[in-house]
Amino acid sequence: MSFASRVASFAAMSFSLVALIGTSTPGWANGLDRSLIATPTLATLNTLAPHVVPDQIAPGATVEPEVSIPDVDQSVVQDDDDNSYDSLAEAVADQDTVAADDTMRCLAGAIYFESKxxxxxxxxxxxxxxxxxxxSGRFPTDVCAVVKQRGQFSFVRGGRIPSIDEARRSWQTAVAVARVALSDAWDSVASEALYFNAHGRSPGARMQRVAAIGGHTFYR
Structure with a gap:
């Protein structure tokens, strides 16, 4: 065999041997390739990846923003029934019987002298x-001025309300009724009335009767 023929045979054998190794030991070849690639560690991947807990949010669900609900202080919640009464007598009995100011004294005075x-x-x-x-806007805007208005109430003398014995039960009742009226603690059946007189007296031509209570008739 010539020298050229020997070189050609050796080259062919070498090529066959490399092909045999590549096809019969793929794990070794793949392992060799991976050893040449720098890959990050598992810890590094967990640090870089966002932290997601897949079972907390259902697929397709809408995430609503959190709404902060302030705590309610129950001590300042008012009960609408706190000032309700079963009767006018109960409302009157629950009131203080001392006239605290001029408005209450004037109103109680009118109640006392006109209807005790x-x-x-x-x-x-x-x-x-x-x-x-x-x-109403048709009379003085102050309770005392209304009571003391000239020609309106016969018990008023010279623009003054006569003195009253405040130890009398009828005066104390008048004060309590005045408190009920000023605090709107009980609805009057004459809630729209602007006038009243004794039974048997003729009202003004344009007055409309609202109620008749005791010895008085009330009009608007």
């Missing part, structure tokens, strides 16, 4: 007339 002998509903109606006048 009337039922409680009649006394409250008198008080309601005076309060309605002060709110």
């Amino acid at each position: 002998g009337e039922p409680l509903s009649g006394q409250l109606a008198v008080a309601q007339v005076i309060i309605n006048r002060a709110k």
